[in-house]
Amino acid sequence: MNDTGESAKKKVKRPSAERTAQRDPERTRAAILEAATREFAENGMGGARVDAIAERAGTNKRMLYHYFGDKEQLYLRVLEEAYVSIRTAERALNISTRSPEEGIGELALFTWRYFLQHPEFLSLLGTENLHRARWLRQSVRLKELHSHLIGELSQVLEEGKKAGVFTETADPLHVYLTIASLGYFYLSNQYTLSTIFGRDLITPANLDAWERHIVHVTLSSIKR
Template identity: 55%
Template sequence: MSEARTTKSRAKSAKGETGTQAAATTTAERPRLRDAERTSKAILAAATKEFAERGYGGARVDAIAERAKINKRMLYHYFGGKDALYVAVLEGSYVAIRSAEARLDLSHRDPKDGMRELVVFTWKYFLDHPEFLGILSTENMHKARFLKRSARIFALHSPLVAEISGLLDRGAAAGDFRPDCDPVKIYMSIAALGSFFLTNRWTLSTIFQRNLSDKSEIDAWGEHIVDVIFAYLRP
């Protein structure tokens, strides 16, 4: 074989080896990326439970690491420390509920159906995610000191306000809702009626001698929220 052919053959072989190595590197990176994502999710889930149950002051990094089944050094590697982790938990909590709300597709719903769906969804979300109310309670005790550090939080809520505003405008145009309703006040009313019941049901049950944790009471309160909101919206 001539020297030129030998050189060309070696070049092809080297190119083939380089391509194989690159493919092997990419394949090796995928499990690492998946492991990193799983670890990050495990830390956030553990931190959410810890902060919801013990508040910011009572939560411990050691306890979060133990819940996530990792060592503390790895937690610091992913999130940098307790403050940054707490902000990530706050953001993650809001991302979760706003993402779920987006799937309601309120922009394309009949106004009355869409409003009822939003009320029912919010009530059920609070029931299914008590940690969300726990995190919010903790942050309100701190007067939103940590939430103000988030660069994402304001953008997360704009689509929800716009969708509620659209429901109200379409409902008013159809004669189903009163005009000039404030979308933020409507959402605050929905959230307040649900969260107050759930965060105070133990004392309320004792005071009024009614088991507000009973399924019939919970279902009835959900319908009560719908009735109150629609009574206000009625033209």
């Protein structure tokens, strides 16, 4: 979409490093992206304010439009970055190197803990779904990222079926959706749930219990 840094690398970084501390395109760009992630996560696409993003990033609107075009393109960039982050971390798990049962358990644990540590990712997903994936659908970078996940998961399930520990009906997409469902709903809906049930779901004890519950449910649904 835009080729950043092309002009910057042309000139040799000859002069003193402290002089460039005043102007730092890379840093400004990164600051805008991070500020935008927080603003969009907290307020949604409709509620996010361009002025607020600029202020949070310690810069101003002119720079934001300079680097990202407009609000919508900035939002898409934020969303793409969020997906790339989780899929990259997930890939590093290498679930197919363990025993099938351990592999699935590891994936469930990883997913839960990632969701727990990245509430902004859940928020962005919620916002994007409110708008029926209007912006995500325009993204070109994302399909490949996800076919890998399903492929590896499928491999683990097949292995488990051959070893006789998993049922023949276990489906990779269903298994992933089960894991993601249980983590996503508990966290993203914690506020209304805590309110209506009059119980704080986010205490360490409750979080720990739900973590064990996710692993238990996921495995008991596919074990022979």
